[in-house]
Amino acid sequence: MKPRVLASMFALGAALSVSQPALSAGNDVSDGHRYFIRYCASCHGLDGLGDGPVAKSLSTPPTSLRKLGDKYGVPLPAHRMAEMIDGRDTPRAHGTREMPVWGERLYELGQGERGEYGIGEVIGKIIAYLNTIQDRRMAVR
Template sequence: MQRYILATVLCLLAAGAQAQGAGLGAELYAQNCATCHGVNHDGNGPMAPALLVQPSDLSTLQARNGNIFPTLRVVMRIDGRDPLISHGSDMPIYGDFFEGDDTPLKTHLGQPIFTSRPIVELVAYLQSVQQ
């Protein structure tokens, strides 16, 4: 019985941590990404018509990548290690803006990536909005 109670408490704590992370990721998205990528993540934000390179539909990242969320590419695009440079790009590099403790994140193959806590939260949020 004690194991059941302990397992239940641990599951509730994990769920709470995930919900808190999704909340921070959603907040970061609303503050920094929705202007271009849209509140529905579809690439139709109010700034999209003014951009040289149209923003991606972020809700279909996984579907467009063989049903695997492209964690490494998303992290590197956000932090500037993989900048959009063809034909010019208005995509800001958020590496310095989202600074924080090095936090591990794993790709679908289990490969660790180190990035900042805010980027980890934003990636978790983007994973949660995949169609």
């Protein structure tokens, strides 16, 4: 990924996280939303639709994260989601690994803690948030 695009993503994430209303601490979904805004929204959009401000500069459009449940079921399989977020399994659509692989940074934020299935605390919270934004018209497994 081009350094200028990556720098823009960090700047946008920082600005968005500051401008968001404070969410209740201690709630995994609220914490996950905060991390999502900081690390994911610049590409995937504030609502997870794949329409973030950086999306237009990417050769492959970001995925709509609201439709993950269509493919993987609800609740989302935490281990599978973690593999995509931390880079163990970069989606083919990203080809040249255009998607930033946040694993190292997110595990660092969680003080290196890895819970069930090797999922870090921060990634687990992002997944908890992603579960709340799935299109509810799909079948829940």
